[in-house]
Amino acid sequence: MVKEIPSESLNPDEFISEKVNDIRKTVLDGTAINALSGGVDSSVVTLLGHRALGARLRTVFIQNGLMREGEPQKVASFFKDLGVKVEIIDAEEDFLSALKGITDPEEKREAITQTFYKEVFGKLVRESKARFLLQGTILTDVDETVAGIKRQHNVFEQLGIDPLKAFGYGIIEPLIQLRKDGVRKVGKALGLTDEYYNRIPFPGPALAARIIGEVTRDKLDIVRKATWITEKNLSETGAFQYMAILHEDRVTGMHNGKRDFGHQIEIRCWDSVDARTAAPTNLPYDTLTGLAGEILEKVPGVVSVTYNVAPKPPSTIEAV
Ligand code: XMP
16 A cells, blocks of 8 residues: 655655655666656656666656657757756657557557557666666556556556566656645755646656547547647646547538538546546636637647536546
């Protein structure tokens, strides 16, 4: 059982020095690798790991082809300014071929997990002879996986999986006692800028969690464009998280006076503190229609835009 540290009783400076010590004690004079996705959790782990290990931590950004527009370059250049070198590893083909033909949500997550940990990361770890992967699993990831709601990509031990046996390396999870609000406090204390520690959460399976049905390059292009427009339009709302989802069903629409059996985008925008429960944000109607208009204008093939008004539960934050 993981013991939660609630955000209210968290002392970020004490937490940081304790975790820095733990990481040093575990890795000893060896090396570790961590995968930075640019999300809050992996950003905080990157800074914590560098404080503990310095140059003995190799930080990589896995370009899995499922990321948001411009994200790899944006993240690498931001961390370069903080003195952390980030290597971008091109693994798009590995992920897209592993996802080919898969429509079931949990099978999609499993394909991403296996590709990431076994293939792409396994190879990196073998090459670099690192014995540890440092990753930003948080308590909400563990809870939902153990409860059987969603198999989060980064949870193993609590499912009885030994990463050393399954993948050949150990996993260090310094944030596992925290929830998102606690992670943000630690990020701030580590010197992460407001833009980063207050970034909206983004899931490990990335845009694959926002495509219903099979993940293909064409669908990724659509959802990536819609995501970019949605984030731009809703960034001032102060909401916890917002996203665009591409549905599998098509609906009849029209373009230039002709019938078009087109795509449907669903917008979700959430108020939440820790992602355990969430409520749809009460967005002004003008904001919604402005956002819909821009998606319909700029994302080819989309003929319908809807807004989800169901809370979590019974909804979940991501659609997959
Ligand atoms: P759900 O959809 O389960 O999401 O209500 C709760 C929070 O977790 C994020 N999320 C994930 N994060 N790996 C992650 O690292 C995952 O597989 C995953 N699935 C969901 C989601 O964006 C939300 O903030």
